[in-house]
Amino acid sequence: MTDLNKLEDTWSDLLFHVRRSVRYHMRRQAFFERWHRLTGWISVVSGSAAAASLIGDASGNSIALTASLIVAAVQSLDLFYTPSEMARRHSEYRRRFIELESGMVCTPESSDADLRKCKESRLAIEAEEPPLLTTLNLICHNEMLVAMGFDRREPKDKDLFSEIPWLNKRLAQFLDFGEFSAY
Numbered sequence: 001m002t003d004l005n006k007l008e009d010t011w012s013d014l015l016f017h018v019r020r021s022v023r024y025h026m027r028r029q030a031f032f033e034r035w036h037r038l039t040g041w042i043s044v045v046s047g048s049a050a051a052a053s054l055i056g057d058a059s060g061n062s063i064a065l066t067a068s069l070i071v072a073a074v075q076s077l078d079l080f081y082t083p084s085e086m087a088r089r090h091s092e093y094r095r096r097f098i099e100l101e102s103g104m105v106c107t108p109e110s111s112d113a114d115l116r117k118c119k120e121s122r123l124a125i126e127a128e129e130p131p132l133l134t135t136l137n138l139i140c141h142n143e144m145l146v147a148m149g150f151d152r153r154e155p156k157d158k159d160l161f162s163e164i165p166w167l168n169k170r171l172a173q174f175l176d177f178g179e180f181s182a183y
Helices: 003-056 058-081 083-105 112-128 134-147 166-170
Strands: none
Touching (some): 003 083, 003 112, 003 134, 058 083, 083 112, 134 166
């Protein structure tokens, strides 16, 4: 393999990882935004139920108490885990990876120095990221392969894809477990 081919392969590999990171942070941002909206909705509904039961009649105190406890619990989770802040952080990481991707795609002729600079930029972003959820990262990896035209049903492409159990996929935004707990 010539040095030029090796540089092109390394450049393509780096671009793949940057694009996967964009997908990863887009998914994390969307997850935290949905979480924040859901906790707000639960709080409004429960708070309204508590108010209505208190205003409606005195026998609704148990409903009011339950609804008030739900509001307190949901708001405590929202305050403790700060999903709106987490969404903002992942949005920022996504933006930075998109900027890096843009710089890579818009570089007509790449050199070893350009590659080194892009790798440094990627590592600088990754150094600030929260711990990676491996299963979610593998899901994004598989999505990138599909976006690039690979097909998991094709024998030549099958080994490129990661097989992820159903339960792991469903819990990917929350935790990693089993063989997916680390690379």
